[in-house]
Amino acid sequence: MTRPALSRERVIDAALTLVDREGLESLSMRRLGQQLGVEAMSLYNHVSGKADILDGLAEAVLARLDVHLDPAVSWQDKIRALARSFRTAATSHPGAFTLVSARQLGSASGLRPIEAELLILHEAGFDAETSVHILRTFVAFVTGSLVRELTAEPVVSGIDPVARATRIEVLKAAGFSAIADAADHIAIVDHEAEYYFGVDLFITGLEAQLRG
Amino acid sequence: MTRPALSRERVIDAALTLVDREGLESLSMRRLGQQLGVEAMSLYNHVSGKADILDGLAEAVLARLDVHLDPAVSWQDKIRALARSFRTAATSHPGAFTLVSARQLGSASGLRPIEAELLILHEAGFDAETSVHILRTFVAFVTGSLVRELTAEPVVSGIDPVARATRIEVLKAAGFSAIADAADHIAIVDHEAEYYFGVDLFITGLEAQLRG
DNA sequence: ACCTGAACACCGTTCAAGT
DNA sequence: ACCTGAACACCGTTCAAGT
Numbered sequence A, B: 001m002t003r004p005a006l007s008r009e010r011v012i013d014a015a016l017t018l019v020d021r022e023g024l025e026s027l028s029m030r031r032l033g034q035q036l037g038v039e040a041m042s043l044y045n046h047v048s049g050k051a052d053i054l055d056g057l058a059e060a061v062l063a064r065l066d067v068h069l070d071p072a073v074s075w076q077d078k079i080r081a082l083a084r085s086f087r088t089a090a091t092s093h094p095g096a097f098t099l100v101s102a103r104q105l106g107s108a109s110g111l112r113p114i115e116a117e118l119l120i121l122h123e124a125g126f127d128a129e130t131s132v133h134i135l136r137t138f139v140a141f142v143t144g145s146l147v148r149e150l151t152a153e154p155v156v157s158g159i160d161p162v163a164r165a166t167r168i169e170v171l172k173a174a175g176f177s178a179i180a181d182a183a184d185h186i187a188i189v190d191h192e193a194e195y196y197f198g199v200d201l202f203i204t205g206l207e208a209q210l211r212g
Numbered sequence C, D: 001a002c003c004t005g006a007a008c009a010c011c012g013t014t015c016a017a018g019t
Helices: A008-022 A029-035 A040-045 A050-063 A075-092 A094-102 A108-124 A128-151 A161-173 A177-187 A191-211 B008-022 B029-035 B040-045 B050-063 B075-092 B094-102 B108-124 B128-151 B161-173 B177-187 B191-211
Strands: none
Touching: A008 A029, A008 A050, A008 A094, A029 A040, A050 A094, A050 A108, A075 A094, A075 A108, A075 A128, A075 A191, A094 A128, A094 B128, A108 A128, A108 B177, A128 A191, A128 B094, A128 B128, A128 B177, A128 B191, A161 A177, A177 B108, A177 B128, A191 B128, A191 B191, B008 B029, B008 B050, B008 B094, B029 B040, B050 B094, B050 B108, B075 B094, B075 B108, B075 B128, B075 B191, B094 B128, B108 B128, B128 B191, B161 B177
């Protein structure tokens, strides 16, 4: 039962498995070495350091992103499909996805979703320069939404009506009347619905911009 | 020359100063204690741990956010002004702002910008439930944009035309034709302009939604 | 070429001991 | 009530030594 030889790819793969299972904060060189049946120092023969592993994780997540789009559907539905791919990647790799938003992504894996999005925007009728601006807005919204979803606490299901009433009184007394009025809607968070509400608002903005 | 007594507020303030000056990664209990002329363990008398300090930093950044809005301007300009306040907070406290996007913000400092945004949306004509969805989209976009801006590498000013040409060839050969076509626009990043492009697209979407 | 032991300079946190 | 010394269980990384 000989172990396969170590390589950068095997190290990154093991890191992704570890992070998927136990979270980003439990990724350490020693822990990862242990996972691969090797001492921590051996990893330095295949990656330049921990930062390199984090870059590799971000790339690995993007590489697994499904950018295939049904050519028959509207550009609006293509944007929705791409947004859905991002959310699938985020929920499949919650620990590692955070890295995607924070790190620069120049590798080929990072370029695939960018190419896909630019093609959609070209089809919609935007010129190259405008498409780049829209692309950056899209990425900002998608990563901002998903990182927030991933770091959010699990939603509380049952709400004590007494606690609710006193909380609303406290908010009003503190001068937060708009929050008090919206308290019942703030208490409910359906992350998936929330995400697609934003995606649709984004698309609505694009449609209006095309018209005007 | 007696030092003022330690307190949670003094600890958080010192942490913010340290993070502003040397970045989030140089914040440690030992380093922070040193800054306050005290051993690291003393800090535990005033905060419950490092996580508590990070929460405090996020709150401190939000507490410094300017939510005053000129009542005379349109709701669109009010949204732009609030977005500008967020960006000012981000560039003033680049290290700590990252924490705002990742942490849950239930404190009063976190509620102020939320109240401001909900009031603007009410003025624009949205009902409470829709306003909450829009608010979450706004926060996702703003934090996503600003975190990306803060972690981006400094923009390269001069571009070697030869390197540019070969890079575009490589992109085309690798099947990234849309990226190749947009390469010149991708090379230029004016973070401020990019940010307000997104804000305006967001506003355009809201206007269209009000009409339809 | 790849792996390891020992070491360095750090971490966050606990706790008994001091004042 | 607050501060400290010593300790515990960790970190990432370097480097000479092994095979």
